Amino acid sequence: MHNKTIAQLSQGLKNRDFSSVELTQHYLQRINSSNLNAFISVTADLAIEQARAADDKIAQGKANILTGIPYAHKDIFCTNGVKTSAGSKMLDNFIAPYDASVSHNLNQADLVMLGKANMDEFAMGSSTETSYYGATLNPWDGKKTPGGSSGGSAAAVAGRLAPCATGTDTGGSIRQPASLCGITGLKPTYGRVSRYGMIAYASSLDQAGPITQTAQDAALLLNVMAGFDEKDSTSSQQKTQDYSANLNNSIKGLTIGLPKEFFADGLDDDVATKVLAAVKEFEALGATVKQISLPNSAYAIPAYYIVAPCECSSNLSRMDGVRFGHRCDNPKDLDDLYLSSRTEGFGEEVKRRIMIGTYALSAGYYDAYYLKAQKIRHLISDDFKAAFADVDVIMGPVSPTIAWDLGSIKNPVDMYLADIYTLSANLAGLPAMSIPAGFSQNLPVGLQLIGNYWSEAKLLNIAHQFQQATDHHQQTPQ
Numbered sequence: 001m002h003n004k005t006i007a008q009l010s011q012g013l014k015n016r017d018f019s020s021v022e023l024t025q026h027y028l029q030r031i032n033s034s035n036l037n038a039f040i041s042v043t044a045d046l047a048i049e050q051a052r053a054a055d056d057k058i059a060q061g062k063a064n065i066l067t068g069i070p071y072a073h074k075d076i077f078c079t080n081g082v083k084t085s086a087g088s089k090m091l092d093n094f095i096a097p098y099d100a101s102v103s104h105n106l107n108q109a110d111l112v113m114l115g116k117a118n119m120d121e122f123a124m125g126s127s128t129e130t131s132y133y134g135a136t137l138n139p140w141d142g143k144k145t146p147g148g149s150s151g152g153s154a155a156a157v158a159g160r161l162a163p164c165a166t167g168t169d170t171g172g173s174i175r176q177p178a179s180l181c182g183i184t185g186l187k188p189t190y191g192r193v194s195r196y197g198m199i200a201y202a203s204s205l206d207q208a209g210p211i212t213q214t215a216q217d218a219a220l221l222l223n224v225m226a227g228f229d230e231k232d233s234t235s236s237q238q239k240t241q242d243y244s245a246n247l248n249n250s251i252k253g254l255t256i257g258l259p260k261e262f263f264a265d266g267l268d269d270d271v272a273t274k275v276l277a278a279v280k281e282f283e284a285l286g287a288t289v290k291q292i293s294l295p296n297s298a299y300a301i302p303a304y305y306i307v308a309p310c311e312c313s314s315n316l317s318r319m320d321g322v323r324f325g326h327r328c329d330n331p332k333d334l335d336d337l338y339l340s341s342r343t344e345g346f347g348e349e350v351k352r353r354i355m356i357g358t359y360a361l362s363a364g365y366y367d368a369y370y371l372k373a374q375k376i377r378h379l380i381s382d383d384f385k386a387a388f389a390d391v392d393v394i395m396g397p398v399s400p401t402i403a404w405d406l407g408s409i410k411n412p413v414d415m416y417l418a419d420i421y422t423l424s425a426n427l428a429g430l431p432a433m434s435i436p437a438g439f440s441q442n443l444p445v446g447l448q449l450i451g452n453y454w455s456e457a458k459l460l461n462i463a464h465q466f467q468q469a470t471d472h473h474q475q476t477p478q
Helices: 006-014 020-032 044-059 101-108 151-158 175-181 215-225 269-284 295-318 334-345 348-361 367-387 412-419 423-428 456-469
Strands: 039-042 070-074 112-117 164-169 184-187 207-212 255-259 288-292 393-397 432-440 443-450
Touching (some): 006 020, 006 215, 020 039, 020 044, 020 112, 039 151, 044 112, 070 101, 101 215, 112 151, 151 164, 164 184, 164 215, 175 432, 175 443, 184 215, 184 456, 207 215, 215 432, 215 456, 255 269, 269 288, 269 393, 269 443, 269 456, 295 348, 295 367, 295 412, 295 423, 348 367, 367 423, 393 456, 432 456, 443 456
Parallel strands (some): 070 112, 070 164, 255 393
Antiparallel strands (some): 039 112, 184 207, 432 443
């Protein structure tokens, strides 16, 4: 049962092959017997309650396609009455008093929340090792990282602990774990999915999206996640569409751009081979390929690691031990309350990024660092605009390597390099996704698809056609 896609499970519920309660209990049993550490909180009682309500709607003929489908919810989305920690000691005791818009939308669509998925602390990391609750393990090899920051969500889907999950992507945090875990992950255009109630890391970069087995499932989940939200000032009023409506359209005549910068030094040879083999599959489906250039993509890492820390320094300033979150014991005075609470509550990587951001925003350095990084960001966006004048989609690797050993990367800068191919799409605000493209050393390799603004439906169509012609997405960890 757990190897079925959302589409297959939905049909099974409709046919009364099983109930939502039975389905939910099945996944809860799998979670309880798992050693992946994919969840921070398991909401078993709430899940059964939601499943019973879903079964009632199915019996009354009031169900939609997602009614009764269980999911894992990244622990960065506020969920009313449920602990929302963002993977941090700082929020270990925080019970959200309201629902994030994404949480609300999923509730309205009658999905069943199995629990809150593990993640890098405040989404700062590429391996889920910065989580206060310990690292998540990759289902393909328990010694390897599942990627991050949405590593718990990706591991839950790849390990068949949930048929789908939510994730957030600030610099690749949906696509990179999807790649390392061999599943499908979509980062929509910035503003496509509301950020209201999603604990902010870098407000101009963060975007929520679905993590699923297939592109078809991602389309079904995006249908309920996307849309304008007046509670989010960055939410777009661009009309949504049925993202599953055109999945079966032919991609004959599609023009694929391969950036030469994505296939330079630093990319593992076998990963490059698998990515290019996947591109050949698209050629067999009628697509044409041309080389393009994104000349400023080399500056994505330095630009991102100025912009994101500056924004996180501002966003996390509210977490001071006064109104909510961790508070130190017996502070000497107000200054000590702030200092000790934040020192105890934040992990090392979060402290590092706060310090970088605070320094870059300080008097005398704003123009030299933050403003310059924003100018580079504009140049990166212009590169994409020029490329999309000639191609329909850009393809390349998601990660320069397959999943690496947990604990093997000690230097933070080396960890940052894991995001080298994903950061540009966030800086430009473009939609992008990862789909399974094969295996290297028995570990998954992901293919990245980057589209023009608001082209989620096209990306999903392209990915679905690839998945109809290949079986990489059907492979499961043994």
